[in-house]
Amino acid sequence: MADVSAEAGVSAQTVSRALSQPDLVTPETRARVEQAVRKTGYVRNLAASHLASNRSHTVAAIVPTIASSVFSDTLRAVGDRLAPEGYQMFVGNTDYREGREEELVGHFIQRRPDGFVMVGTSHTRETRRLLEAYGRPVVETWDWDDAPTDLLVGFSNRRALASMVEHLVARGHRRLAFAGVLRPGDERAIRRFEGFRDAVADLLPDEPLRVVDLPDLPVAMDTGVELLRATLQRYPEITALVFPTDVFATAALLAAPGLGIDVPGRLAITGFGDFDLASHVHPGLTTVAIDVDRMGTTAADLLLARMREQQVGETAVDVGYRIEVRDSA
Amino acid sequence: MADVSAEAGVSAQTVSRALSQPDLVTPETRARVEQAVRKTGYVRNLAASHLASNRSHTVAAIVPTIASSVFSDTLRAVGDRLAPEGYQMFVGNTDYREGREEELVGHFIQRRPDGFVMVGTSHTRETRRLLEAYGRPVVETWDWDDAPTDLLVGFSNRRALASMVEHLVARGHRRLAFAGVLRPGDERAIRRFEGFRDAVADLLPDEPLRVVDLPDLPVAMDTGVELLRATLQRYPEITALVFPTDVFATAALLAAPGLGIDVPGRLAITGFGDFDLASHVHPGLTTVAIDVDRMGTTAADLLLARMREQQVGETAVDVGYRIEVRDSA
DNA sequence: ACCGCTCACGTTAGCGCTAACGTGCCGCTC
DNA sequence: GAGCGGCACGTTAGCGCTAACGTGAGCGGT
Numbered sequence: 193m194a195d196v197s198a199e200a201g202v203s204a205q206t207v208s209r210a211l212s213q214p215d216l217v218t219p220e221t222r223a224r225v226e227q228a229v230r231k232t233g234y235v236r237n238l239a240a241s242h243l244a245s246n247r248s249h250t251v252a253a254i255v256p257t258i259a260s261s262v263f264s265d266t267l268r269a270v271g272d273r274l275a276p277e278g279y280q281m282f283v284g285n286t287d288y289r290e291g292r293e294e295e296l297v298g299h300f301i302q303r304r305p306d307g308f309v310m311v312g313t314s315h316t317r318e319t320r321r322l323l324e325a326y327g328r329p330v331v332e333t334w335d336w337d338d339a340p341t342d343l344l345v346g347f348s349n350r351r352a353l354a355s356m357v358e359h360l361v362a363r364g365h366r367r368l369a370f371a372g373v374l375r376p377g378d379e380r381a382i383r384r385f386e387g388f389r390d391a392v393a394d395l396l397p398d399e400p401l402r403v404v405d406l407p408d409l410p411v412a413m414d415t416g417v418e419l420l421r422a423t424l425q426r427y428p429e430i431t432a433l434v435f436p437t438d439v440f441a442t443a444a445l446l447a448a449p450g451l452g453i454d455v456p457g458r459l460a461i462t463g464f465g466d467f468d469l470a471s472h473v474h475p476g477l478t479t480v481a482i483d484v485d486r487m488g489t490t491a492a493d494l495l496l497a498r499m500r501e502q503q504v505g506e507t508a509v510d511v512g513y514r515i516e517v518r519d520s521a
Numbered sequence: 522m523a524d525v526s527a528e529a530g531v532s533a534q535t536v537s538r539a540l541s542q543p544d545l546v547t548p549e550t551r552a553r554v555e556q557a558v559r560k561t562g563y564v565r566n567l568a569a570s571h572l573a574s575n576r577s578h579t580v581a582a583i584v585p586t587i588a589s590s591v592f593s594d595t596l597r598a599v600g601d602r603l604a605p606e607g608y609q610m611f612v613g614n615t616d617y618r619e620g621r622e623e624e625l626v627g628h629f630i631q632r633r634p635d636g637f638v639m640v641g642t643s644h645t646r647e648t649r650r651l652l653e654a655y656g657r658p659v660v661e662t663w664d665w666d667d668a669p670t671d672l673l674v675g676f677s678n679r680r681a682l683a684s685m686v687e688h689l690v691a692r693g694h695r696r697l698a699f700a701g702v703l704r705p706g707d708e709r710a711i712r713r714f715e716g717f718r719d720a721v722a723d724l725l726p727d728e729p730l731r732v733v734d735l736p737d738l739p740v741a742m743d744t745g746v747e748l749l750r751a752t753l754q755r756y757p758e759i760t761a762l763v764f765p766t767d768v769f770a771t772a773a774l775l776a777a778p779g780l781g782i783d784v785p786g787r788l789a790i791t792g793f794g795d796f797d798l799a800s801h802v803h804p805g806l807t808t809v810a811i812d813v814d815r816m817g818t819t820a821a822d823l824l825l826a827r828m829r830e831q832q833v834g835e836t837a838v839d840v841g842y843r844i845e846v847r848d849s850a
Numbered sequence: 851a852c853c854g855c856t857c858a859c860g861t862t863a864g865c866g867c868t869a870a871c872g873t874g875c876c877g878c879t880c
Numbered sequence: 881g882a883g884c885g886g887c888a889c890g891t892t893a894g895c896g897c898t899a900a901c902g903t904g905a906g907c908g909g910t
Contacts, residue, residue, distance in 0.1 A: 193866065203890050208868060218888070233654065238631045239577060240866035242568040243895050259597050264588045268614065271587075275613075280632065282609050285597065302567045303609065325562065413797045446801045468742045469798065472775045522896065532860050537898060547858070569896035572865050853910090861902070872891070879884085 193236065199228035211236060242304065251495065252282045252300040253309040254293055256378060260411070260439075262465055262484065263311060266333060269488025270309055277496060279306070288377035288411070294319045301326055307495040313337035313344065314379040329498035331491040335380055336510065343498065344508040345491040349380050352480045352513040353387030354394075356434060356462050359478070359515050361395050365432040365460060368392060369402035371419040372436040373409055384436040384464060402427045416443025421451070424459075431460060432521060438463035438470050438479055445473050445520060460521035476518030487511045522565065528557035540565060571633065580824065581611045581629040582638040583622055585707060589740070589768075591794050591813065592640060595662060598817025599638055606825060608635070617706035617740070623648045630655055636824045642666035642673065643708040658827035660820045664709055665839065672827065673837040674820040678709050681809045681842040682716030683723075685763060685791050688807070688844050690724050694761040694789060697721060698731035700748040701765040702738055713765040713793060731756045745772025750780070753788075760789060761850060767792035767799050767808055774802050774849060789850035805847030816840045 197204045202221060209216045210225035217225070228234075242248040251274055255263040271281050282300060286292035294316045300308070301322060308323060308330040314337075315323075323330050323341055330341050336348040360368055370388040372381055389401055404423045409415040419440055423433055435441040441463025448455045455461050455475055463470060466481035490509050497504045526533045531550060538545045539554035546554070557563075571577040580603055584592040600610050611629060615621035623645045629637070630651060637652060637659040643666075644652075652659050652670055659670050665677040689697055699717040701710055718730055733752045738744040748769055752762055764770040770792025777784045784790050784804055792799060795810035819838050826833045 204866090205868075205891080206889055209889085212868085216888080221888080235627075235630050237572075237633060237866055239568050239571040239633060240895090241868070243566075243572055243897085244866075244868040246869095246895075248568060257597070258587065258600075259590055259593045261588055261590070264593050267612075268586070268588050271612075271614070275628075280611050280613075280628070283596075283600075283612050284604075284609075285600070298564075299604075299609070301564050304566060304568060326564075413801045417801075442798075443801055446803065450803070469771075472742045472746075472772055474775065474779070533896090534861080534898075535859055538859085541898085545858080550858080566896055569865090570898070572867085573896075573898040575865075575899095851910100853908105855907085855909105857904105857906085859903085859905105862900090863898105865896105865898085868893100868895085870892090873889085874887105875889105876887085877885095880882095 193234065195232045196225065196228045196234045199232055200224045212241070246304075248304045248306055249278050250280050250282060250303060250305045251307045251309060252284070252297075252303070252305040254284045254286065254296050254300075255311045256286050256288045257411075258283060258285050261467055262482075263334075265484045266311075266488045266491075269485045270492045273489050273492035274496070279496075279499075281309075286377060288375065290376040291316065292377070294322070297322050306499045307331070309333065309491060309495065310341075311335075312379050313340055313346070315341070329495055331495050333487055333491050335383060340508060342507070343491070343494045343504070345487055345494060345511060346509075347482060347487075347511050347513050348387075349383035350387035350390070352464070353384040353434070353436070354391035355513070355515055356464075356478075356480060357388055357391035357395065359517065360432045360434070360460060360462070360521060363460070363521070366396060366399060367402070367427070367430045368396075368399070368432045368434060369404065369423050369427045369430045370434045370436070371404040371423045372440065373407055373411060373415060374405045375407045378411075381436045388434055402430060411437065411439055413439060413443035413446075416440030417447040420444035420447060420453075424451075424453070431458075432462070433459055434462050436464050438465040438467040438477060441477055441479065441520075442467070442469050442473055445475070445477060456520055462521045466516050470516070471518065473520075475520045478518045478521035479516050481514045481516040483511055522563065524561045525554065525557045525563045528561055529553045541570075575633075577633045577635055578607050579609050579611060579632060579634045580636045580638060581613070581626075581632070581634040583613050583615065583625050583629075584640045585615050585617045586740075587612060587614050590796055591811075592663075594813045595640075595817045595820075598814045599821045602818050602821035603825070608825075608828075610638075615706060617704065619705040620645070621706070623651070626651050635828045636660070638662065638820060638824065639670075640664075641708050642669055642675070644670070658824055660824050662816055662820050664712060669837060671836070672820075672823045672833070674816055674823060674840060675838075676811060676816075676840050676842050677716075678712035679716035679719070681793070682713040682763070682765070683720035684842070684844055685793075685807075685809060686717055686720035686724065688846065689761045689763070689789060689791070689850060692789070692850070695725060695728060696731070696756070696759045697725070697728070697761045697763060698733065698752050698756045698759045699763045699765070700733040700752045701769065702736055702740060702744060703734045704736045707740075710765045717763055731759060740766065740768055742768060742772035742775075745769030746776040749773040749776060749782075753780075753782070760787075761791070762788055763791050765793050767794040767796040767806060770806055770808065770849075771796070771798050771802055774804070774806060784849055791850045795845050799845070800847065802849075804849045807847045807850035808845050810843045810845040812840055 284296040311334045331343040463479035470477040613625040660672040792808035799806040
């Protein structure tokens with residue numbers, strides 16, 4: 193920067209201003225500085241900027257897995273909104289392992305991000321303590337809680353599944369099962385199960401709770417096939433099978449003909465997420481659609497406002513959900 | 522850090538050593554420092570560490586899109602290998618737009634990452650200049666080039682598609698078409714097309730080159746259906762259709778029955794990537810499988826060695842590919 | 851007893867920026 | 881024409897670490 197300021201005949205402070213707050217220098221000075229930057233090949237060092245200004249212009253994002261379209265779409269939306277404002281994003285994945293989130297927060301804090309983006313509202317006590325002590329804005333996404341850590345842009349997984357059960361009951365289904373992978377690292381799946389459980393208890397009080405949980409299997413299509421098989425073996429009487437993710441539901445849908453199961457005639461199937469694939473399988477998958485782009489963009493908007501110490505109107509935004517009815521249910 | 526050193530009764534330098542190179546202090550001192558860290562709630566500031574040591578312990582990764590399992594699996598593999606070594610990863614996506622890569626490199630350099638992970642070997646002149654001037658290790662992935670920028674862990678997209686054509690020809694196919702989305706931001710797709718073109722010219726010299734390119738459409742399943750339709754309209758005589766990605770191939774496979782097309786009887790279909798879905802559709806999709814985990818892990822290994830200024834044996838690693846033969850072709 | 855070496859830790863300076871405040875000039879008001 | 885405020889830019893100091901070098905204790909060899 194000293195080279196640039198010498199070349200441009202101004203002080204280092206003016207170079208700094210010309211680069212980060214161009215409005216504060218005259219157009220002529222700005223042009224001289226820009227010319228000097230080009231001539232010297234200067235690339236400013238944001239680590240030094242961070243240290244001096246106490247702003248890193250980074251955001252830390254923590255998701256269960258980046259190798260799933262649901263979260264990577266969210267990250268893309270957040271990143272696309274933040275990048276033009278000069279923020280870069282760190283990404284960490286918990287791999288659906290309990291405790292990894294706390295570890296990641298611990299590591300990320302060392303980089304002093306200006307904000308955090310988290311998936312879910314359920315965190316360990318220590319995670320919350322760390323985030324609160326850190327004192328920078330946090331946006332939670334992909335779920336709903338009446339007492340969020342800070343900002344919240346999400347929807348109720350519980351109500352979404354309850355709505356799906358309502359849809360099935362309205363279509364005349366009485367014997368429903370839920371099949372998924374439930375474990376502490378994936379609270380969203382647990383909320384969805386709870387929504388199923390409560391809606392069944394509410395709408396079909398005479399029916400037993402039918403659940404198949406294979407907590408040791410990965411979130412992959414093979415597991416969906418296995419869940420379909422296990423559920424029909426355990427509850428052959430069911431007419432509808434509710435999955436907490438399209439990953440399982442589409443796999444089950446694709447495997448059904450081979451197992452001699454007519455969908456939706458013999459068995460109705462529902463998913464969650466409205467993946468690209470959901471509208472391409474036959475029959476089309478009835479599923480829960482989330483406006484992921486809006487969720488990501490809104491989360492980034494709230495974070496930006498907080499990071500700039502602007503007033504934030506609503507600190508909790510419900511982006512809702514939509515039951516996307518296709519032929520599978 | 523001053524608080525910690527006062528609390529532990531040692532100098533700040535010793536606190537620094539206890540945290541970053543624990544072997545250099547006695548076990549007793551280390552314990553006292555750790556105790557003091559806990560008591561004070563100290564979280565070290567890696568921006569300051571970066572500034573003082575000229576090592577950021579970050580790696581910048583640039584991919585076409587993070588919302589695709591191919592690249593997010595790679596990122597996950599790279600990230601999982603680097604995280605335990607204390608490296609965090611910045612991710613940027615070019616959205617398959619030409620020129621975005623150069624822009625991203627320009628931004629990332631300001632953060633002084635210790636290394637770069639790139640997808641592809643083809644970059645603008647300015648991108649290469651920036652990376653070379655920056656002088657830190659760069660790993661290119663997902664393609665092959667005899668004169669890489671620095672390190673290379675990939676495979677030949679061109680040869681992979683040529684192998685697929687060989688497979689089809691060996692099965693008796695003569696009239697083949699290639700259908701995809703070819704544009705400057707996606708060099709991998711172009712290499713795959715070239716592999717198809719050259720293999721057809723080589724093995725089927727009497728056949729014309731049959732290509733359908735819809736460069737303005739997104740890489741999504743809808744486009745796959747559209748490509749299938751357009752290709753059969755233009756080249757009704759074909760018996761095999763080669764796609765440069767499983768996204769298109771699986772969509773075409775799922776749409777075929779509805780269009781009255783029997784796969785593989787009337788038309789053989791092949792993809793690229795061996796997505797989870799490829800083995801779940803019926804018929805199973807014949808496709809090109811890449812060992813993405815190995816590619817990511819090896820890329821991270823080479824990068825780590827270079828970042829630590831260790832000797833790197835092979836600077837170019839070919840992870841190869843495998844034609845995964847299923848029933849679609 | 852002296853030397854030289856190693857080890858554990860301390861001291862000094864500086865990494866490359868920007869916050870905060872200082873300075874000088876210009877134009878406006880009364 | 882004195883006074884005042886705003887603007888553009890400069891000066892000073894310091895953000896929180898670590899590289900490089902310094903120091904002193906302990907130990908073995910001669």
